[in-house]
Amino acid sequence: MVQNQMRTKEGEKKRAFLTLEELNQLPDDTNTYKSIGRTFVLEPKSVLVNEQEQKLKDSESAIGSLQSSKEYMEKQLAEVENNLRELLQQDPGLARQKCR
Numbered sequence: 001m002v003q004n005q006m007r008t009k010e011g012e013k014k015r016a017f018l019t020l021e022e023l024n025q026l027p028d029d030t031n032t033y034k035s036i037g038r039t040f041v042l043e044p045k046s047v048l049v050n051e052q053e054q055k056l057k058d059s060e061s062a063i064g065s066l067q068s069s070k071e072y073m074e075k076q077l078a079e080v081e082n083n084l085r086e087l088l089q090q091d092p093g094l095a096r097q098k099c100r
Contacts, residue, residue: 002073006066013059020052 032048033040
């Protein structure tokens with residue numbers, strides 16, 4: 001689940017970056033439009049640039065947070081696996097029992 005969220009945020013980050021790159025190539029007096037559902041609203045270029053920069057920052061911070069969560073979960077998984085391995089080594093009879 002965390003990996004899927006990371007992929008989604010990576011896609012959002014890439015779209016924001018590419019959109020920002022295209023906006024920066026336009027002259028400042030260019031009419032720009034923001035998509036809201038199926039409607040397009042005239043917005044100043046500076047507003048769209050600020051929104052894309054914010055999306056880029058938000059995506060980066062979310063990715064960092066998700067990466068930390070992923071690392072924490074991986075450490076927890078490794079610890080549980082080690083505990084289970086130790087338990088089975090202490091009592092080999094547990095490994096031969098059938099699960100109900």
